[in-house]
Amino acid sequence: MLSEDAAAEVVAVARRAREAATTMAPLPRAAKDAALLAMAAALEARCAEVLAANEADLERARAAGTSAAMLDRLTLTNERVTAMADGLREVAALPDPVGEVVRGSTLPNGLELRQVRVPLGVVGIIYEARPNVTVDAAGLCVKSGNAVLLRGSGSAASSNQALVDILADAGTAAGLPADAVQLVPGAGHESVKALMRLRGLVDVLIPRGGAGLINAVVTESQVPVIETGVGNCTVYADADADLDMALAIALNSKTHRPSVCNAAETLLVHADIAPELLPRLLPALAGAGVTVHGDAEVTAAGAGAGVDVVPATDADWGTEYLSLDLAVAVVPSLDAAVAHIRRWSSGHTEAIVTRSQPAARRFVSLVDSAAVMVNASTRFTDGHQFGFGAEIGISTQKLHARGPMGLPELTSTKYVVTGDGHVRS
Amino acid sequence: MLSEDAAAEVVAVARRAREAATTMAPLPRAAKDAALLAMAAALEARCAEVLAANEADLERARAAGTSAAMLDRLTLTNERVTAMADGLREVAALPDPVGEVVRGSTLPNGLELRQVRVPLGVVGIIYEARPNVTVDAAGLCVKSGNAVLLRGSGSAASSNQALVDILADAGTAAGLPADAVQLVPGAGHESVKALMRLRGLVDVLIPRGGAGLINAVVTESQVPVIETGVGNCTVYADADADLDMALAIALNSKTHRPSVCNAAETLLVHADIAPELLPRLLPALAGAGVTVHGDAEVTAAGAGAGVDVVPATDADWGTEYLSLDLAVAVVPSLDAAVAHIRRWSSGHTEAIVTRSQPAARRFVSLVDSAAVMVNASTRFTDGHQFGFGAEIGISTQKLHARGPMGLPELTSTKYVVTGDGHVRS
Numbered sequence: 017m018l019s020e021d022a023a024a025e026v027v028a029v030a031r032r033a034r035e036a037a038t039t040m041a042p043l044p045r046a047a048k049d050a051a052l053l054a055m056a057a058a059l060e061a062r063c064a065e066v067l068a069a070n071e072a073d074l075e076r077a078r079a080a081g082t083s084a085a086m087l088d089r090l091t092l093t094n095e096r097v098t099a100m101a102d103g104l105r106e107v108a109a110l111p112d113p114v115g116e117v118v119r120g121s122t123l124p125n126g127l128e129l130r131q132v133r134v135p136l137g138v139v140g141i142i143y144e145a146r147p148n149v150t151v152d153a154a155g156l157c158v159k160s161g162n163a164v165l166l167r168g169s170g171s172a173a174s175s176n177q178a179l180v181d182i183l184a185d186a187g188t189a190a191g192l193p194a195d196a197v198q199l200v201p202g203a204g205h206e207s208v209k210a211l212m213r214l215r216g217l218v219d220v221l222i223p224r225g226g227a228g229l230i231n232a233v234v235t236e237s238q239v240p241v242i243e244t245g246v247g248n249c250t251v252y253a254d255a256d257a258d259l260d261m262a263l264a265i266a267l268n269s270k271t272h273r274p275s276v277c278n279a280a281e282t283l284l285v286h287a288d289i290a291p292e293l294l295p296r297l298l299p300a301l302a303g304a305g306v307t308v309h310g311d312a313e314v315t316a317a318g319a320g321a322g323v324d325v326v327p328a329t330d331a332d333w334g335t336e337y338l339s340l341d342l343a344v345a346v347v348p349s350l351d352a353a354v355a356h357i358r359r360w361s362s363g364h365t366e367a368i369v370t371r372s373q374p375a376a377r378r379f380v381s382l383v384d385s386a387a388v389m390v391n392a393s394t395r396f397t398d399g400h401q402f403g404f405g406a407e408i409g410i411s412t413q414k415l416h417a418r419g420p421m422g423l424p425e426l427t428s429t430k431y432v433v434t435g436d437g438h439v440r441s
Numbered sequence: 442m443l444s445e446d447a448a449a450e451v452v453a454v455a456r457r458a459r460e461a462a463t464t465m466a467p468l469p470r471a472a473k474d475a476a477l478l479a480m481a482a483a484l485e486a487r488c489a490e491v492l493a494a495n496e497a498d499l500e501r502a503r504a505a506g507t508s509a510a511m512l513d514r515l516t517l518t519n520e521r522v523t524a525m526a527d528g529l530r531e532v533a534a535l536p537d538p539v540g541e542v543v544r545g546s547t548l549p550n551g552l553e554l555r556q557v558r559v560p561l562g563v564v565g566i567i568y569e570a571r572p573n574v575t576v577d578a579a580g581l582c583v584k585s586g587n588a589v590l591l592r593g594s595g596s597a598a599s600s601n602q603a604l605v606d607i608l609a610d611a612g613t614a615a616g617l618p619a620d621a622v623q624l625v626p627g628a629g630h631e632s633v634k635a636l637m638r639l640r641g642l643v644d645v646l647i648p649r650g651g652a653g654l655i656n657a658v659v660t661e662s663q664v665p666v667i668e669t670g671v672g673n674c675t676v677y678a679d680a681d682a683d684l685d686m687a688l689a690i691a692l693n694s695k696t697h698r699p700s701v702c703n704a705a706e707t708l709l710v711h712a713d714i715a716p717e718l719l720p721r722l723l724p725a726l727a728g729a730g731v732t733v734h735g736d737a738e739v740t741a742a743g744a745g746a747g748v749d750v751v752p753a754t755d756a757d758w759g760t761e762y763l764s765l766d767l768a769v770a771v772v773p774s775l776d777a778a779v780a781h782i783r784r785w786s787s788g789h790t791e792a793i794v795t796r797s798q799p800a801a802r803r804f805v806s807l808v809d810s811a812a813v814m815v816n817a818s819t820r821f822t823d824g825h826q827f828g829f830g831a832e833i834g835i836s837t838q839k840l841h842a843r844g845p846m847g848l849p850e851l852t853s854t855k856y857v858v859t860g861d862g863h864v865r866s
Contacts, residue, residue, distance in 0.1 A: 396865065
């Protein structure tokens with residue numbers, strides 16, 4: 017059961033955000049950029065406060081027996097605070113999406129029609145461990161003219177509070193409304209539940225984190241949700257693949273940074289090249305520390321190459337390992353690869369390696385994912401790599417935004433129609 | 442409780458739609474246009490079937506004591522069937538949104554990036570009475586490469602079944618997958634409930650109808666929803682309004698077609714012009730059959746002009762009358778008008794009448810609605826009026842689509858990234 021007090025507090029915070037949003041929306045770029053630069057300077061000036069708050073979080077986490085990997089994600093240092101400040105400066109340097117005329121025309125009756133980008137209003141971000149998301153998300157929302165409600169994890173509560181205090185102080189001093197950047201109060205799932213009910217007060221919720229969090233928000237929320245991040249990505253080595261390229265792309269997609277959503281989790285190899293590719297690929301993967309989960313043919317090839325392969329089950333095809341594990345299967349055709357992807361992929365990123373133009377064209381046409389790579393690593397699906405300058409997440413759904421989301425994806429539009437007394441007859 | 446059989450039937454229909462969607466997505470424009478033209482011809486050729494089925498619906502409706510207005514909405518005639526067929530031909534003549542490159546660039550590392558429009562996949566339309574929506578929605582979905590699930594009202598069940606049979610027959614004969622256009626089986630709210638659970642099978646639900654239906658879908662659905670249609674629209678006559686223009690726009694916005702969502706429901710008059718405008722406006726509205734619900738000042742002006750004014754309550758400001766009723770208030774300033782709109786409007790369309798450029802600019806900047814009119818009737822918020830050639834509805838929400846939705850709003854995008862062996866280092 018949701019405590020009524022906790023829910024009322026979340027409602028109060030959201031109402032203040034709604035008010036702040038009406039002040040934020042018409043702010044010109046110069047005002048928003050000045051606030052972002054002031055926030056960056058304040059983060060650096062008050063770094064000691066941030067680190068002290070972070071130490072409190074770390075102490076609690078250590079006492080709770082948190083894993084070293086989680087502790088590392090939670091840890092802030094001078095350098096990490098400087099990186100957050102620099103992130104705000106980079107966002108300040110990006111063009112303002114608000115006010116962009118997306119399309120426009122003069123209608124036959126002389127009415128002037130313009131579709132103009134406007135802020136969404138109140139954006140709620142629900143995220144886990146890393147405190148840097150607090151600053152990144154706040155910066156992107158301020159730049160796009162939105163008020164933001166930040167609901168971080170309990171484990172980073174002190175760090176997030178210190179960061180938001182600094183951002184809000186600096187932002188207010190620079191002319192932003194006081195409630196432009198707020199932390200959502202309350203621990204546990206309660207505050208998330210309360211947020212998810214605030215249709216009309218909150219314009220969109222963006223969950224960033226594990227599949228469990230995202231699924232819960234997506235199925236329970238009455239506020240519209242942009243689904244991000246689950247990446248069960250596939251590399252398909254086609255019959256016409258250059259073998260060296262297939263090897264390089266498979267290795268890079270899996271091992272460059274295995275813990276992120278654009279890392280590959282499955283490799284499909286066309287039967288025609290399997291006898292030549294697998295004996296090179298399996299030792300290379302093993303050498304990079306990758307555990308291969310293979311179908312019968314891959315397992316046999318592993319035995320031939322002296323590489324241990326774990327027999328794959330259906331669960332492997334559907335798993336986002338986020339680790340140095342890779343599911344590998346041999347497929348009889350490009351269409352079989354597409355069918356496998358349709359069944360198992362999360363629709364994030366799939367790659368084909370091929371020298372065949374018809375094969376590339378067919379794969380691109382039939383694969384329904386946010387990003388489809390031809391002869392490139394899945395790791396390129398990223399707002400910075402795509403040249404967007406910033407990223408609030410990677411959408412794996414089809415409405416509003418799909419793929420890496422930059423500043424324009426944090427906006428809506430409105431139609432402005434200008435006449436000189438036009439009426440309909 | 443939802444009957445399990447009914448739910449299973451809806452799931453089966455949705456699965457078939459999902460399959461059909463994968464065939465629809467890569468279809469070139471010529472194939473889709475040929476199917477639309479074949480559907481149009483079939484509707485005309487089999488018009489007698491449609492009219493016979495419609496007569497069955499009408500008989501049931503008459504027996505149930507349905508109102509004349511509802512009977513009229515339900516009634517099909519030769520002319521109305523021809524109009525539906527012509528609608529399909531118009532959609533065939535529109536450009537194909539699928540395949541449009543929304544943006545593209547060559548990244549510094551040589552990767553070629555393209556963001557390309559693709560169909561959403563499976564679109565569910567939930568609608569009331571009018572059988573023409575069946576044909577309109579099917580046409581727009583086919584053109585945009587989507588499979589469509591049509592869930593019409595029970596009162597039009599026979600008409601809708603006949604229409605879908607004809608569309609599906611003709612579409613299939615012209616090469617579309619057999620399940621591109623399907624009716625959702627089951628009566629009452631059960632089939633809607635079942636649809637709303639099919640996240641992953643259905644990509645979007647678009648409810649079209651009254652506020653009750655839309656609210657139910659918006660709050661209960663696990664499938665993403667595009668909210669359409671509720672229009673509590675406002676005309677604001679500014680201090681600097683041309684009085685003749687204010688009169689003409691107020692009358693046109695209210696009376697041109699009072700039953701639709703872009704009709705005005707509220708008129709706000711700046712206090713400076715109220716003494717001159719109201720004595721002309723109130724008799725003109727009365728002469729057009731409009732019942733005015735006014736604040737104290739408007740009621741007094743009515744008494745002075747010999748026009749009965751119903752004293753307005755807060756409920757009036759929040760009501761979408763959809764009838765010849767209009768709530769009228771005097772406001773002390775443009776900002777007071779904006780505050781009224783923020784509190785009461787549904788965010789569909791608001792209009793300002795003014796000769797002042799600063800006033801127009803301020804109103805456009807501060808009013809957060811899907812469409813903002815300057816010196817034009819609210820009635821222009823319409824896909825056909827905007828030159829989109831077709832309209833699936835008018836979105837009053839901010840995600841994905843806002844305002845009149847044409848063919849592009851029935852699409853998503855995917856990123857296609859082409860390299861020559863690019864890996865991340």
